[in-house]
Amino acid sequence: MPETDAPENPDTEPPESAATPASGTSLAAERPLRSPAFRWFFVGRSISMAGNAMAPVALAFGVLEVTDSAAWLSVVTTASMVPMIATMILGGGIADRYRRDTVLRLTSLGAGLSQAGVAVLLLTHQNPALLLPLAALNGIFQGLTTPALRGIVPNLAAGRGFQQASSLLASVRNTTRILGPTAAGLLTATVGGGWAIAADAASFLLAAAFFARISLPDLPPRAKGGPTMLGELRQGWDYFSSKPWIWTVTLAFAVFNAANMGVWQILGPVIANDTIGAEGWGLVLSARGVGALLASVVMVKLTVRRPMVPALSSMALAAVPLILLGTGANTLWLVAAAFVSGVVAEFFTVVWETVHYTHVPERLLSRVGAYDECLSFASIPIGQLSVPVLAAAFGTAAVAVTGGGLAAVAMLMPLLVPSLRRIEVNRDGG
Template identity: 75%
Template sequence: MPKAAAASGGPLRSPAFRWFFAGLSISMAGSFMSPVALAFGVLAITDSAAWLSAVTASAVVATVATMLFGGGIADRYRRDSVLRLTGLGAGVTQAGVAALLLTHQHPALLLPLAAGNGVFQGLTTPALRGIVSNLVAGRDLQTASSLLASARNVTRILGPTAAGLLTASVGGGWAIAADAASFLLAAACFSRISLPAPAPRGKDGPTMLADMREGWRYFRSRPWIWSVTLAFAVFNAANRGVWQILGPVIAHDTIGAAGWGLVLSAQGVGALLASVVLVKVRLMRRPMMPALFSMALATLPLVLLGAGANTFWLAAASLLTGVAVEFFTVVWETVNYTNIPERLLSRVGAHDEFWSTVSLPVGQMSAPVLAAAFGAATVAATGGGVAAAAMLLVALVPSLRRIEINHDDAGVPSA
């Protein structure tokens, strides 16, 4: 797919990147309100970890199920068009979720709407993984990733706190409604981007299925990609899945919605600090080892949650986690942009997202069952330990030690 012209002087000099930056920032502002609002909204009408697990998992399952298809679409068609359509769909489905929460309907009605929203998220994610390389190139890639990370982290700070306050005062439905509006506003911003149309495909050109197989062949032939993906499959099931379900359940009986929102916002503060630094500071040439070690530290909040830590210590650990996760995120995105051909970015990224996320519903659905059998505290502490071990073990893969970032490269490999 042809690249959009990158303006000199940094990615924000490009009008297309500015509209993308604005749209994604608006969308993320609502999305970071959603987890707190949805969790406490469901708990308010059910008081059941099992229902929260079912609603959350339905969205994740739908996201995972459509992600590989989304990768094929994003590498085959204009990524800006994909983002406009998925933004509209996500806004409509999230508005339905808000209406059900505000009117206190049975939680079973949330399942199809949450799944529908998950479908649009599954189609969106691969397009987001690939479009940055259409808007900027070369030295601007890390800067663009760091700017987007900064926006993500500002919204991560403000979103959960705002959602916690809204949920505690007027209910989670209003925060979900704000998320729905953010999707629609983001779609309007993406409509201002106009990427060149992909090259015409002849009648004998590869089918969508053939394109998807090409992405799979590339993914499986690169141990430095699939080994990290495998480690994150363990991390997402043992750490993220448990955190998303047992975190609000434990907080509901201890620090409350406002305290939980503060803990989540603290992670945003740490991530923002890291992303601001990374806008100016170049990554080391071989960054994967420190990035993986940082992700092992990111399990600390779940361990402390299991140990019964108070809001202060949970927030402090969450801030450290924000720094660690953001450092890894910028490293991984930059490594991908500079080592994977642009025409394959969405398909390979879809496999990375799919195989690392497919285990998340398992963690989400098993968390309440394991908590009933062994206790929530034990499950939380054990999950954190298992996730940390996965990050440390993958650091032993030789090709990860050799993978490099070439800051002077004008683009990504062509094959």
């Protein structure tokens, strides 16, 4: 729980804001895998992440197989991203207002059904325009899911369990990132990307079944005349906007994500399609997963007292693959840069989650997390839609190199905020 007597950290919360683990998990909360509720969540998330790891490669090359068009790929990808961002804040209000295990069951079921529809369209080589409503529906379910995922860990863990739980989940996520893209690349090259999307659909449905085994305690009855959903969302915004250590990082990632996702997700497959192929691109993405896995395993035990300076400084290295992509680097250089990018990105992710679990009140976690992710993701469609236009006007290389430089600078800017540099993680907690 937060250190409430540290005057050097003005953003620390008082004792009543500490996260409360689910009933029946308190004895095991600092060792998450001893908790049955966390184990069901862990298995469900692991299955879902395995499918998700294959989806980006499968969707990218599946659309390119049908259309041979970067513009179509950007439209389909944006059709999912925009509804996700639009519903994320609402998802934060829902996840703080209702039981998060129930939210995850319903959204996983919906995502599984919508992804199944995408798989059918890709397997039958239908007009890509038919993908747009299903991609939008899937984006909605993602937007409702993400804040619940951000908030549920403190319901299942406590104290040292925060960073352990984040690191365990990150280790699985990164293992799937190693195997998933390569598997998707091989499937795409042999039988088509639709089968990898079908596996992703099945993983959502299985995850929903495992989430059904989690039973969080019912929330206390709401007092008559209590705040409405809109009022609760306003409370989340008031907290978010009052903490410079949160919103400056959010703005930095808005810039980083626009450059990174635009160049990497749109130009990356297009360049790879003409150079290293789907198999090579899968290896590059898998290398990023290897680096991230290494970082997440180390972070199970490693605690940095004031982690935000090294976390943000190292994140500038995550922009190097974009620059190499623009300079026409071969597979070996891209694999090496992607590996380093994976290490620093996962280090930051675990640190950021742990800082949130330690310093943001549990009752506000999903709403604050929703504002954080919504605003940092809101620029992604701009990047995805503008990159093909910019590449046509200025050239692919210039856009990739410029995007990489912009992303690197963005990661360093929040370090100018004194309260961010002073943020600590509890030695007994995250």
